[in-house]
Amino acid sequence: MKTQISFLVSAILLAIFFLVSCEKDDDPKKENFNSPEEYLENPSVENAMNESNIPIYHGDTPPVLSGVYNVAGSVTDASLDIRPYLYGLPINSTITLYNQTASGEIDLKEQAQGITVYGRGGYIIGENGYFSIFQESLQTGEGAGLPSDVSVTVVVIMSGKKYDNGDLTAEGISIITNVDCSDPEEYNIESLEKTWWMWEAYFTLEGPAKKSICLERQFSFPDEIRRLFQISN
Secondary structure (H helix, E strand, C coil): CCCCCCCCCCHHHHCCCCCCECCCCCCCCCCCCCCHHHHHHCHHHHHHHHHHCCCCCCCECCCCCCEEEEEEEEEEEECCCCHHHHCCCEEEEEEEEECCECCCEEEEEEEECCEEEECEEEEEEEECCEEEEEEEEEEEHHHHCCCCCEEEEEEEEEEEEECCCCCEEEEEEEEEEEEEECCCCCCEHHHHCCCEEEEEEEEEEEECCCCCCECCCCCCCCHHHHHHHCCCC
8 A cells, every 4th residue: 555645744755865964044934924925935935836837826816715625636746856755645634724814814724644734824816716825834743743853844835726516626736945853963954945745636525614714814723723833812
């Protein structure tokens, strides 16, 4: 049976890189993006988008996507270093899209292989049923299937179409933009922060999210999410 990979869970990638160095330059911006433009200005994101040719659907009237989806798809491409390891791997997970706002913000949760991770700082654009979502996921330690001393930021850009029955088709790219670790000789950080994998998937709507679209964003995160991202209400 083939190993599965999620489009947010990145632990499998750490095993691919040999022990090299943990030193890294904090510039340019690698996390805590505040707009779609800030995502696109990150060099790792820009490079991955140029190599993958993922489409972006612009517009101010994206479809309402709040709901719980069963996701089935596969990895269709990846950066050169990891392409032989990831190409063709299946993606099977449960995605919840929630807290979508009229001003173009959206949150995401993914559950796969016994691991739950959250998106943060998400934005959605598009029109006529087509959409593009920009998300980042901070994955920290054993709770995200990573070593206890490792934190990884994964940026996800997902573009697709919503159908009349609520299902979605989407293609997306997942990009590691930031890695923090405690051991200065453990991982090849420079290589990891350029890593990306692309996927295509079908999202089957299972039901509405607990919170559907709302007019104004409410920052009332559950305790476990606030602890994970160190957010204060």
